[in-house]
Amino acid sequence: MGNCCSTRYFSRKSLRVAKLPLSTIPAGKRSKASREALRQRRIAYQLKNQAKTCAVPGCDHKRLMVSCYCRGHYQRNRRYGHPTGRLPTQGELRSIEGAIKAWLQDDHLTTDFAKRSFKSSWGSAQRIITHNPAFALPFFRLEGDMGYTQKAKAWVILSNYVHREKNSLSDAMVRYMACRLWSEFLWQMPNGKGGAVKARNHFVNTWAGKFVLANSGFTKSKTEEKIIRWEKPWYVSDDPVQNRPRPITERVTTKVTLNPFKAGPIVRAIGQELHAAVDHAMGIAWQSDTRLLEKAYEALGLPKDNSTNERNT
Ligand SMILES: [Zn+2]
Known part of the structure; x- marks a missing residue:
């Protein structure tokens, strides 16, 4: 019986969102008793x-x-993806990005074959996270409980980033790599958490996703009446209500971005997409390439006497 109800629910829902094949939370999949337990x-x-x-x-x-x-x-x-401690600055991440580009040019892509295969794998990685321009939904479609999963919301932000703002996915993927390298040197396992890989991904995905959200132009303008000053009536009336100062208002339009608290899981879902793309393009060997680690270490301006090798996990 429960089975029949859920099918009816899904068919109605799929009719409603037929034009947008974004995934939604499979509501009604659990029984009432199991949810209560x-x-x-x-x-x-x-x-x-x-x-x-x-x-x-x-x-x-x-x-x-x-x-x-x-x-x-x-x-x-x-x-911020970490309860305490130091967080990456934009300047640090940008200088690591410079180090990554220098590494690609000087060390990684030295032969024509390497260049060609890099180009094709990097291109196909971008295709796996490029979604239909119709996914670039406006702000209000993500407000309230629309039933989209965090992953679907990530696609919305990524689509805004690529299709609306015409930003390049390469930049976002390089930013992911920069965040990963930053974590190689300055990230520490947060107290109270288990699973170093999961905790680090949580941090790296947060910072890579933040970059995409910040450049996605995903804002709305909010117009409201704002009181700019109060005016005292020039006459004195017998009615005390008439003598009260009156507000002078002005229409103020402000840009509202996604609430950072709400954005947390969304930016991490974006970071996860970038993670998948970078893994697809580069594999995982790049993370332990000593020439890259040296360049990143230098870009961060860390003290020379500290060996980079002991940091590898
Ligand atoms: Zn505390």
């Missing part, structure tokens, strides 16, 4: 968890919901 388990865990203190050493705030961090550290982790 999950909820109860989460609540029980949450109660136990909230009694503990934050996983960051020296922070004695209580944990938030099911997170291993307090509210402040949780929010920082969601926004």
Whole structure:
């Protein structure tokens, strides 16, 4: 019986979004009882968890919901991909990008064959993350609960980045590589988390995705009446209400970007797409190429005496 209901649900939904084949959360896939059981388990865990203190050493705030961090550290982790510590600056990432380009030219693509095969694999990597221009939905389509998955939202932002703003996917992929290299030297395993690969991807994807979101032009303009000053009536009336100062308003139009808290999982989904593209184009050997690591190390201006080899994991 449950099966029949869910088919009806899906067919109605697919009719509604027939023009946009973006994936949506498969609602109604779980039974009511199973969802309730999950909820109860989460609540029980949450109660136990909230009694503990934050996983960051020296922070004695209580944990938030099911997170291993307090509210402040949780929010920082969601926004920046790391609860504490140093974050990459735009200047650092740009200079690593320069190092990557220099490495490609001087060390990696030295033969004609290498150049040709690089060109084709880089091109096909871009095709795997290029989506239909129709995916470049406007801002309001992502507001509220539209039912899109984070991955679908990532496609929307990437499509805005490529098709609306005419930015190049190469830049985004090189930025991903720069974030990955930055993490090679300055990223540290966050306290309270398990799984170094997952934690690092969380961080690298955040910073690569942020770059795409910032250059996607994904904003909306909001017009509102703003009070610029108050005016006292020039007459004095018997009615006290008439004597009150009156607001002078002005129509102000501001640009609103995606709320950084909400954007967290979306930028990471974008980063994941870039990750897939870079892996497709370059494989994974590039991450441990010593000539590239040396160039990146130099670009970051890190002290010379510190050996780069001991950092490899
Ligand atoms: Zn904390």
